[in-house]
Amino acid sequence: MNGGNLWQASCQEYVEPMALPAQASVDLLVIGGGFTGCSAALAAAQAGARVLLVEAQEVGHGGSGRNVGLVNAGLWLPPDQVEAALGQEAGQRLNAALGAGPGQVFGLIARHGIACEAVQNGTLHCAHAPKGMADLQARFAQQQRRAAPVQLFDAGRAQQAVGSPAVHGALFDARAGTVQPMGYVRGLARAAQQAGAQICQGVSVQRIAHDGQAWQVHAGASELRAERLLLATNAYHQGATGAKLPRLTPVHYFQLATRPLSPNLAGSILPGGEGAWDTGTVMTSYRKDAAGRLILGAMGLPDQLGLHRAWANRALARLFPQVAGEAFEYFWSGRIAMTGDKMPKIQRIGPNGLAVYGYSGRGIAPGTVMGTACAGALLAGDEAGLPLAPVDGYAVPLARTKGLYYETGARLLHALGARL
Numbered sequence: 001m002n003g004g005n006l007w008q009a010s011c012q013e014y015v016e017p018m019a020l021p022a023q024a025s026v027d028l029l030v031i032g033g034g035f036t037g038c039s040a041a042l043a044a045a046q047a048g049a050r051v052l053l054v055e056a057q058e059v060g061h062g063g064s065g066r067n068v069g070l071v072n073a074g075l076w077l078p079p080d081q082v083e084a085a086l087g088q089e090a091g092q093r094l095n096a097a098l099g100a101g102p103g104q105v106f107g108l109i110a111r112h113g114i115a116c117e118a119v120q121n122g123t124l125h126c127a128h129a130p131k132g133m134a135d136l137q138a139r140f141a142q143q144q145r146r147a148a149p150v151q152l153f154d155a156g157r158a159q160q161a162v163g164s165p166a167v168h169g170a171l172f173d174a175r176a177g178t179v180q181p182m183g184y185v186r187g188l189a190r191a192a193q194q195a196g197a198q199i200c201q202g203v204s205v206q207r208i209a210h211d212g213q214a215w216q217v218h219a220g221a222s223e224l225r226a227e228r229l230l231l232a233t234n235a236y237h238q239g240a241t242g243a244k245l246p247r248l249t250p251v252h253y254f255q256l257a258t259r260p261l262s263p264n265l266a267g268s269i270l271p272g273g274e275g276a277w278d279t280g281t282v283m284t285s286y287r288k289d290a291a292g293r294l295i296l297g298a299m300g301l302p303d304q305l306g307l308h309r310a311w312a313n314r315a316l317a318r319l320f321p322q323v324a325g326e327a328f329e330y331f332w333s334g335r336i337a338m339t340g341d342k343m344p345k346i347q348r349i350g351p352n353g354l355a356v357y358g359y360s361g362r363g364i365a366p367g368t369v370m371g372t373a374c375a376g377a378l379l380a381g382d383e384a385g386l387p388l389a390p391v392d393g394y395a396v397p398l399a400r401t402k403g404l405y406y407e408t409g410a411r412l413l414h415a416l417g418a419r420l
């Protein structure tokens with residue numbers, strides 16, 4: 001260690017470099033090259049629009065190239081809570097759109113031949129302790145009422161499915177799956193380029209303004225003019241004057257990946273190829289990649305490699321004793337943008353301008369759904385097709401303090417080795 005970000009190292013997709021023109025006039029300007037921005041660029045280019053996407057670093061630099069790769073059919077919040085927060089009709093609309101999200105993601109992957117280790121074999125939400133089953137039972141009942149293809153596994157069946165003696169049950173969701181997330185986001189960008197979009201990397205947008213007729217955007221040495229604007233910078237937003245986004249609660253999540261395991265050992269862990277995470281207060285995620293590496297993840301600050309490695313060694317011995325002591329090859333981390341109610345927001349930022357942010361840790365399918373829908377709404381000049389009604393403003397009370405609270409809690413639990 002440290003091989004850095006595994007997804008960067010093993011990515012098979014490539015985005016053709018394109019220089020940002022000194023001047024351009026487009027139908028849709030997208031700022032940010034993650035799942036949201038790239039799926040919007042793809043949808044708009046396919047609809048025949050002139051599209052320009054500007055990314056400050058490189059496509060996948062943000063959460064999209066750093067995440068676990070679990071393609072879930074919904075948010076962290078169970079569907080009843082979504083309906084309670086939004087009202088029944090609006091909640092049902094969002095739940096239905098996100099429930100179909102993995103289908104949309106795997107459909108795009110198949111249609112555009114995206115090389116991203118896609119596996120739609122379901123996910124397992126595992127009980128980390130017997131008390132975790134109450135949460136899973138409640139989620140199971142809610143999903144069953146919506147006719148979702150879910151199953152509740154008892155401890156024996158869950159232990160077999162995970163290949164671990166340390167799980168006490170699991171909720172299986174057949175709609176979900178896993179991807180190599182950097183491959184997926186770069187593949188979206190590559191497909192958007194093939195559909196005619198300009199994707200320009202390494203240029204940060206510095207100023208955004210609307211002159212009453214169109215958006216005027218200043219990026220590097222370029223002056224860009226756009227009929228419509230989508231701001232898709234989320235947790236990695238780099239200040240651009242004229243764009244007023246709320247301060248979101250930052251939560252850091254790190255991952256470690258082993259060397260490729262022998263076929264026997266790799267076959268003993270998640271033999272069905274599902275992605276998994278648990279019900280612990282400080283959640284642990286576990287999955288494999290196509291090479292047979294085991295990838296563990298948990299919440300924690302990026303600069304504490306020693307602490308995280310010690311935690312990962314203990315977690316490995318407890319969860320998968322068959323690979324206890326296995327060396328880790330890669331370590332990386334990323335920043336998650338949490339909203340106060342753990343629900344994403346679509347925000348109006350001016351005439352024909354939207355921003356999307358705050359997936360609160362669930363952005364692969366939701367980012368694809370929202371990005372695609374925002375592109376459609378902006379091109380049509382009609383918000384009716386959006387899965388979530390836009391807001392004119394939003395604020396997270398005490399955002400920074402809440403972030404500190406999450407980080408300190410995770411640090412203490414990891415240092416103590418506790419499983420709450």
Ligand SMILES: Cc1cc2nc3c(=O)[nH]c(=O)nc-3n(C[C@H](O)[C@H](O)[C@H](O)COP(=O)(O)OP(=O)(O)OC[C@H]3O[C@@H](n4cnc5c(N)ncnc54)[C@H](O)[C@@H]3O)c2cc1C
Pocket residue numbers: 031032033034035036037054055056057058059060061062063064065066067068069070071072203204205206232233234235236237238239240252253254333334335336356357359360361362363364365366367
């Ligand atoms: C460690 C981790 C694990 C996660 N695990 C999962 C998971 O398993 N499943 C799941 O569904 N979700 C997961 N998530 C959440 C998910 O990754 C995010 O919600 C998603 O990537 C957000 O995508 P996005 O396109 O909105 O933003 P991002 O991918 O963050 O992209 C924003 C981009 O905007 C660019 N940018 C910022 N400012 C400017 C500017 N001024 N000019 C130009 N460009 C700019 C940034 O460089 C960045 O590339 C995880 C997140 C993290 C961090």
